[in-house]
Amino acid sequence: MNLLSIFTLLFISIISHNFYLLHANIRKARKSGLTYIISPVYPFSRIWLTLSSLVAPLLRKCLPAFVLEPWLSAVEPDSGYVHCYSIYERLGADTYLIVTPGGNVLYNVDADVNAQITSRRNDFPKPIAMYKSLSIYGRNVVATEGHEWRRHRKITAPPFNEKSNKLVWEETLYQTGEMLKAWTKDAPAAGRSTTNVPHDTMRLSLHVISRAGFDVQCQWPSEQEDGEKDKVQRGMDTNLVPEGYTMSYVESMEGVLRDIILIMLVPDWVVRAFGWRWKSVVRAKEAYVQWGKYTRSIYDSKKTAIIESLEKAAQIGSRPSSSHGHDDDLMDAMIIGSGLIPKTPSNPSTLGTGLAESEIMGNSFIFMVAGHETTANTINHAILYLALNPSIQRHLQRDIDAATGGKPPSEWDYDHTLMAFFGSMPAAVMNEVLRLIPPAINIPKSTDPKGPEQPLKVDGKTCAVPPGTYINLAAVNVHRNPKYWPHGPPRTGRPPVHPRSNTTNDLEEFKPERWLRVDAPLSSPALPHQNGHHTKIDSLTSNMEKSPFLTNTNANANSNDDDTSMNIDTAADTAPSLFQPRRGAFIPFSEGYRACLGRRFAQIEVLTAIAVLFATHSVELCVGEFVDEKEVGVWAAEAKEKARSGDRDGYGEGTESVYSVPEEGVKAWERARDAAEKKLRESMRTVITIQMRGVEVGLVWRKRGEEVFGSCG
Ligand code: HEM
Numbered sequence: 268m269n270l271l272s273i274f275t276l277l278f279i280s281i282i283s284h285n286f287y288l289l290h291a292n293i294r295k296a297r298k299s300g301l302t303y304i305i306s307p308v309y310p311f312s313r314i315w316l317t318l319s320s321l322v323a324p325l326l327r328k329c330l331p332a333f334v335l336e337p338w339l340s341a342v343e344p345d346s347g348y349v350h351c352y353s354i355y356e357r358l359g360a361d362t363y364l365i366v367t368p369g370g371n372v373l374y375n376v377d378a379d380v381n382a383q384i385t386s387r388r389n390d391f392p393k394p395i396a397m398y399k400s401l402s403i404y405g406r407n408v409v410a411t412e413g414h415e416w417r418r419h420r421k422i423t424a425p426p427f428n429e430k431s432n433k434l435v436w437e438e439t440l441y442q443t444g445e446m447l448k449a450w451t452k453d454a455p456a457a458g459r460s461t462t463n464v465p466h467d468t469m470r471l472s473l474h475v476i477s478r479a480g481f482d483v484q485c486q487w488p489s490e491q492e493d494g495e496k497d498k499v500q501r502g503m504d505t506n507l508v509p510e511g512y513t514m515s516y517v518e519s520m521e522g523v524l525r526d527i528i529l530i531m532l533v534p535d536w537v538v539r540a541f542g543w544r545w546k547s548v549v550r551a552k553e554a555y556v557q558w559g560k561y562t563r564s565i566y567d568s569k570k571t572a573i574i575e576s577l578e579k580a581a582q583i584g585s586r587p588s589s590s591h592g593h594d595d596d597l598m599d600a601m602i603i604g605s606g607l608i609p610k611t612p613s614n615p616s617t618l619g620t621g622l623a624e625s626e627i628m629g630n631s632f633i634f635m636v637a638g639h640e641t642t643a644n645t646i647n648h649a650i651l652y653l654a655l656n657p658s659i660q661r662h663l664q665r666d667i668d669a670a671t672g673g674k675p676p677s678e679w680d681y682d683h684t685l686m687a688f689f690g691s692m693p694a695a696v697m698n699e700v701l702r703l704i705p706p707a708i709n710i711p712k713s714t715d716p717k718g719p720e721q722p723l724k725v726d727g728k729t730c731a732v733p734p735g736t737y738i739n740l741a742a743v744n745v746h747r748n749p750k751y752w753p754h755g756p757p758r759t760g761r762p763p764v765h766p767r768s769n770t771t772n773d774l775e776e777f778k779p780e781r782w783l784r785v786d787a788p789l790s791s792p793a794l795p796h797q798n799g800h801h802t803k804i805d806s807l808t809s810n811m812e813k814s815p816f817l818t819n820t821n822a823n824a825n826s827n828d829d830d831t832s833m834n835i836d837t838a839a840d841t842a843p844s845l846f847q848p849r850r851g852a853f854i855p856f857s858e859g860y861r862a863c864l865g866r867r868f869a870q871i872e873v874l875t876a877i878a879v880l881f882a883t884h885s886v887e888l889c890v891g892e893f894v895d896e897k898e899v900g901v902w903a904a905e906a907k908e909k910a911r912s913g914d915r916d917g918y919g920e921g922t923e924s925v926y927s928v929p930e931e932g933v934k935a936w937e938r939a940r941d942a943a944e945k946k947l948r949e950s951m952r953t954v955i956t957i958q959m960r961g962v963e964v965g966l967v968w969r970k971r972g973e974e975v976f977g978s979c980g
Contacts, residue, residue: 405629522554
């Protein structure tokens with residue numbers, strides 16, 4: 268037999284095997300009673316993920332649409348974001364299976380189905396094989412299932428409490444203030460971007476998680492330049508590399524988070540053999556070692572301090588305190604709960620089945636990963652959407668004024684001011700950003716390959732999800748399902764935001780007002796209801812399915828777990844003064860047992876950051892690409908002059924833009940807006956979370972009242 272015959276035989280046997288597998292999977296799908304489509308490729312195959320950006324356009328060029336659609340659109344990476352609700356609209360089904368030789372994948376945008384799946388954690392576990400990279404420092408709460416997960420969750424959940432939330436509030440106030448100072452230090456350039464918002468919001472959230480997670484307070488480079496270092500207790504010099512280290516703390520954190528896939532995939536022997544040629548991998552591995560070393564040293568000193576404090580407390584018979592006199596940060600609380608502290612009369616609660624040291628490292632890393640990019644991107648996307656919508660920015664600023672009484676952040680109050688943010692436009696903006704761009708666009712679940720079929724009520728009919736099915740709770744799509752959301756007609760005078768999805772309504776559009784209710788009880792001393800800017804959404808809800816659930820609570824089905832110790836958050840996701848989505852319809856933080864532990868942490872950080880930024884400043888799109896920059900300089904000077912003659916009392920309060928930019932400026936702004944919208948539509952890709960890749964949108968910060976393009980949009 269010659270080589271050609273061997274290859275032909277091999278090819279034929281691979282094809283036949285795949286046909287056999289596909290046939291078996293079709294049989295399972297038919298039996299399930301679910302709607303299904305057939306695809307020759309498995310959406311998560313490594314080869315497909317690598318080649319799809321080349322192969323998909325080629326297929327579309329060579330073959331007619333009826334051969335390719337809808338399966339090709341459905342299996343494209345980030346399909347949920349790229350095609351939005353259009354595939355479900357086309358299929359006329361909110362729950363469907365993609366049947367492939369590699370396995371069956373269930374996609375769902377039915378809220379009740381989401382609620383069933385998230386409340387039956389034993390029947391629909393997480394497919395944890397895909398979380399392997401997250402265990403590089405040790406086993407942890409995200410990458411485990413079953414009993415092991417329960418053990419992790421019981422110890423990692425209690426640290427997320429009011430104490431740590433307060434720390435998040437305080438640190439975000441401080442860090443956002445410093446970031447804003449750095450951004451606005453110099454007068455904004457005429458037409459060019461003066462800030463790198465995506466980069467700096469990442470750094471902001473790293474600083475917040477460092478402090479709230481590990482009691483490490485990081486500084487902005489500008490603080491160090493200004494010689495402000497001494498102001499900050501326990502400050503970490505961003506550029507300083509302490510003795511015994513090869514990188515600064517922040518550099519090592521950024522390195523690990525950026526290159527986590529390289530760190531996991533490239534074995535150490537490859538680095539030893541080829542490192543001299545492959546510098547980026549050496550750097551990534553070095554960051555891994557360095558962050559581990561920093562965290563280990565933080566852990567050691569905390570543990571010692573906690574033990575000392577316990578001994579002291581035992582001597583004087585008082586309540587113990589931890590490393591620095593309080594146990595607010597996440598690592599302190601985790602160490603105390605871990606069982607690694609010797610049992611003493613003042614620490615009788617030590618658990619025998621706690622966490623090992625490597626698991627504390629593993630969970631510390633998870634807090635950093637889970638809490639960093641997700642939150643940073645939400646802040647970043649909020650800023651971007653607000654830059655595209657000046658009138659929404661003004662509404663937000665009025666609600667911030669109402670919540671803060673126009674006082675500076677140093678006088679804002681955790682109990683009252685924060686609650687007011689939760690009940691008004693800042694929360695509406697945050698929720699609308701999370702609706703349109705949830706950082707995890709799909710939430711993965713599965714059925715046991717060796718288990719039974721799982722019954723599922725879909726549209727009133729009982730279906731059976733086959734064993735070994737991969738499940739995507741398509742957050743980004745259920746968030747656009749017209750059945751569950753207040754909506755109105757689409758915008759006019761411009762093409763729709765998405766060419767195919769939701770073209771008869773406004774659900775692809777950024778409209779935070781859809782969250783504001785006029786009929787709601789006041790949840791808190793939140794004042795915004797009184798300022799009369801709320802849009803009445805009741806008339807928009809008539810076309811939505813009525814919910815059997817009033818609030819987004821997590822009723823549980825098949826588990827004996829004790830919700831209190833597992834910190835299963837059963838509170839509604841939004842304040843009573845905001846629209847309350849039906850359970851399963853708004854899932855940026857997932858729901859049920861495996862819901863995000865850091866939900867409140869993240870919400871506080873996002874709300875606080877938005878409020879600090881927009882209390883005194885506005886963000887504008889850079890138009891330098893579309894008009895002579897000198898012109899922008901002239902308009903900016905005119906806007907400033909006009910603002911000077913207005914009423915500018917208080918901390919930004921009441922300062923409304925009064926400048927009307929000439930027609931040429933309006934046109935340039937509209938072109939900048941259309942270009943940014945195109946980037947938002949076409950350049951978002953997921954690595955850990957979804958964000959804009961390879962392109963930027965230029966932004967400029969201006970003092971409130973001095974906006975150049977405030978009248979646009
Ligand atoms: C806007 C910000 C955030 C979003 C949208 C978000 C979203 C999510 C989602 C969707 C999950 C479920 C993941 C899955 O099942 O695969 C999750 C889990 C988790 N998140 Fe978050 N998260 C955010 C911020 C945070 C923060 C700030 C922290 C901690 C500091 C955190 C810690 C966790 C942990 C520990 C889990 C695992 C819970 C478990 O499996 O029991 N998250 N998050």
